[in-house]
Amino acid sequence: MKTHYLRFLQASFFFIYIGANAQLTISNGNHVLELSGAVSTFYNHRFYTDVPGNRINNDPSQPIDFKKNRFGLRDAQLQLEGRVGHDFEYEVQVDFADFANTSDIGENPGVMDANFTYKGLKVLEAIVGYQKLPYGRNSLVPFFYSPYWIRPELTRGETYSRRDAGLTLTRNFWRQRINVYAGAYTGMGEQLLSKFGGDNDPSGSLEYIGRVDFSYPARYRYRDYDITHVPIPMFSVGVNARTVFRRFSSFLPGDDYYLRSISGQKDIIGADASFQYQGFSVQLEWHQLKITPTNYVDPNLNTGRFREDRGTATRKIGDKPTNYFRAGGIVAQASYFAKPLKTILSVRFDNLNPNDLLTNNTEETLSFAAAYMINGFNAMLKAQYQHRLIDRKNPLLQRIDDQIRVGMQFMFR
Amino acid sequence: MMRLLFLSIILPLIFSFQKPLKLQYKRSFRIDIPEPSDVCLNAKKDGYYVVSDNGFLFETDLDWKVIRKADYVGYDFEGVYADSKYVYVVEERSRRIVYFDITTLQLIKKVEIPYSGGRNKGFESLTWNKQKTCFVSITEKDPTTLFEFDESFRQIAQYDFNIASDISAAQFHEGKMYLLSDEDRSIFRLNAETYELEKTWKLNILNPEGLVFGPDGTLYVISDDLEKVYQFENTLP
Numbered sequence: 001m002k003t004h005y006l007r008f009l010q011a012s013f014f015f016i017y018i019g020a021n022a023q024l025t026i027s028n029g030n031h032v033l034e035l036s037g038a039v040s041t042f043y044n045h046r047f048y049t050d051v052p053g054n055r056i057n058n059d060p061s062q063p064i065d066f067k068k069n070r071f072g073l074r075d076a077q078l079q080l081e082g083r084v085g086h087d088f089e090y091e092v093q094v095d096f097a098d099f100a101n102t103s104d105i106g107e108n109p110g111v112m113d114a115n116f117t118y119k120g121l122k123v124l125e126a127i128v129g130y131q132k133l134p135y136g137r138n139s140l141v142p143f144f145y146s147p148y149w150i151r152p153e154l155t156r157g158e159t160y161s162r163r164d165a166g167l168t169l170t171r172n173f174w175r176q177r178i179n180v181y182a183g184a185y186t187g188m189g190e191q192l193l194s195k196f197g198g199d200n201d202p203s204g205s206l207e208y209i210g211r212v213d214f215s216y217p218a219r220y221r222y223r224d225y226d227i228t229h230v231p232i233p234m235f236s237v238g239v240n241a242r243t244v245f246r247r248f249s250s251f252l253p254g255d256d257y258y259l260r261s262i263s264g265q266k267d268i269i270g271a272d273a274s275f276q277y278q279g280f281s282v283q284l285e286w287h288q289l290k291i292t293p294t295n296y297v298d299p300n301l302n303t304g305r306f307r308e309d310r311g312t313a314t315r316k317i318g319d320k321p322t323n324y325f326r327a328g329g330i331v332a333q334a335s336y337f338a339k340p341l342k343t344i345l346s347v348r349f350d351n352l353n354p355n356d357l358l359t360n361n362t363e364e365t366l367s368f369a370a371a372y373m374i375n376g377f378n379a380m381l382k383a384q385y386q387h388r389l390i391d392r393k394n395p396l397l398q399r400i401d402d403q404i405r406v407g408m409q410f411m412f413r
Numbered sequence: 414m415m416r417l418l419f420l421s422i423i424l425p426l427i428f429s430f431q432k433p434l435k436l437q438y439k440r441s442f443r444i445d446i447p448e449p450s451d452v453c454l455n456a457k458k459d460g461y462y463v464v465s466d467n468g469f470l471f472e473t474d475l476d477w478k479v480i481r482k483a484d485y486v487g488y489d490f491e492g493v494y495a496d497s498k499y500v501y502v503v504e505e506r507s508r509r510i511v512y513f514d515i516t517t518l519q520l521i522k523k524v525e526i527p528y529s530g531g532r533n534k535g536f537e538s539l540t541w542n543k544q545k546t547c548f549v550s551i552t553e554k555d556p557t558t559l560f561e562f563d564e565s566f567r568q569i570a571q572y573d574f575n576i577a578s579d580i581s582a583a584q585f586h587e588g589k590m591y592l593l594s595d596e597d598r599s600i601f602r603l604n605a606e607t608y609e610l611e612k613t614w615k616l617n618i619l620n621p622e623g624l625v626f627g628p629d630g631t632l633y634v635i636s637d638d639l640e641k642v643y644q645f646e647n648t649l650p
């Protein structure tokens with residue numbers, strides 16, 4: 001497998017080399033192909049809290065395990081985007097940095113986009129293939145247009161998938177001020193491309209997602225920062241929902257919160273709002289999950305995987321006899337782009353309650369970010385500091401340490 | 414040391430709040446053209462040609478009412494210029510100049526103008542430089558480059574540009590070259606021979622994508638996102 005990746009890498013970087021010396025865009029008049037990509041790398045420093053879980057092998061007699069203090073390659077992306085005639089557009093995007101991740105969690109499988117858009121229907125567009133899901137504004141804003149290194153816990157892909165294979169139908173109204181999305185997907189999310197991906201579970205059901213957003217006084221792109229200092233106040237509000245049922249999941253249910261892939265019924269609703277004016281911008285986002293686990297375990301797997309059963313008929317928590325639980329949280333972000341300094345300054349609050357049947361288990365983080373544009377978003381120095389607003393001795397919490405991440409992104413396009 | 418650090422961060426922030434001098438518009442009105450991306454005066458000076466991101470070419474009267482629409486639908490029209498024979502339209506993504514007959518608005522031919530930059534960062538403007546008797550087209554950004562073409566759109570020369578974040582339109586008017594920047598919301602006046610910057614005006618318009626001088630020299634700027642025309646009090650001082 002590694003040999004294949006190596007050959008793919010060699011071929012791809014040869015292609016980049018050719019592109020760097022010749023064409024970024026190739027056209028024969030009918031077919032236009034653009035080659036682009038991005039690299040980002042950072043240094044991460046974590047301020048470790050002195051708790052047993054932070055010591056080597058979780059052993060209190062061992063010293064603190066500083067394994068997260070390191071450089072990291074976040075992105076090594078290559079993107080091919082094109083258009084064929086009037087009716088077809090396509091996009092293939094891969095991240096070589098994620099190909100090295102062979103875990104079965106599958107949060108970042110390496111393939112980011114592999115889809116095409118058919119515009120021949122006239123009344124609406126159809127996006128077919130592996131694609132970013134039209135759910136949640138924060139998720140829809142590309143990472144490279146942000147001063148942050150890490151998305152909020154709520155929206156980074158731990159509570160719901162951000163990409164999947166399927167079909168999206170989309171249409172806009174009133175000169176793109178209203179956008180409507182509806183789609184059906186596998187429900188496996190990014191894990192479709194993990195080593196356990198492929199077939200559906202015995203329910204054979206799909207995940208359905210719908211989103212509507214409204215902007216005024218003009219269309220509002222999925223960007224969070226007012227780089228152009230718009231001269232009139234602009235806002236956008238969106239609502240979205242998704243539902244999926246899985247009899248049992250063949251996947252690990254997630255990295256930290258066991259919410260991403262659930263054996264059972266999972267319904268999510270969310271709302272978001274964005275505002276910008278004269279360099280200032282504000283975003284608010286809210287999501288709530290309702291999860292009704294089946295507690296069925298895949299009989300073909302003997303991996304001892306965790307199945308979400310907290311708060312069910314067979315495993316009650318406290319005095320709450322219920323067959324479901326809720327999870328969710330909010331993200332609030334305020335930013336300013338200082339044009340003379342070519343700098344974005346941003347502060348963000350986010351929280352996530354992964355299970356409402358437990359008390360004192362809400363994760364809360366205050367993040368500060370600054371980004372200096374050497375050449376717009378194409379070359380940008382970024383720094384993010386995350387401060388945990390929680391009791392660091394609380395064993396129910398996953399994220400207890402503050403950390404700072406500093407690095408640079410470079411987009412070639 | 415701390416004070417110096419404080420001043421170096423805070424002072425530019427304070428100055429960034431100060432509003433620069435802006436060109437004030439007299440009135441604005443909507444036009445029935447989706448996503449207008451550039452405009453030019455026709456050769457008879459009795460109407461305008463307006464192109465749209467959606468690949469449409471429209472002809473309007475001097476009151477900006479649509480009179481005609483070309484049958485041909487392109488990909489991504491971003492620049493337009495007309496003489497007494499043709500309407501020339503820049504198709505940004507496919508790197509082509511599309512010729513339309515001035516009387517029928519029928520497609521006549523297409524000419525390739527190769528450019529290897531980003532797909533959506535290609536030629537964004539088109540005008541005729543009377544001083545140098547050549548077409549001028551400027552790429553939008555990354556990089557912003559001014560290209561000169563002869564009458565058959567063979568490239569004559571190119572000039573690197575660093576005066577703006579992007580360029581969205583160009584017009585030749587009374588011996589000067591005027592450029593419009595969407596991201597900087599500015600109009601630049603250049604020497605038409607040397608392309609040296611002579612003067613800059615700030616605009617208070619969202620997403621300005623085209624500018625044109627009317628028959629009496631009145632300046633109009635069109636906003637793509639708002640699909641509006643802004644008429645200014647006087648011609649540029």
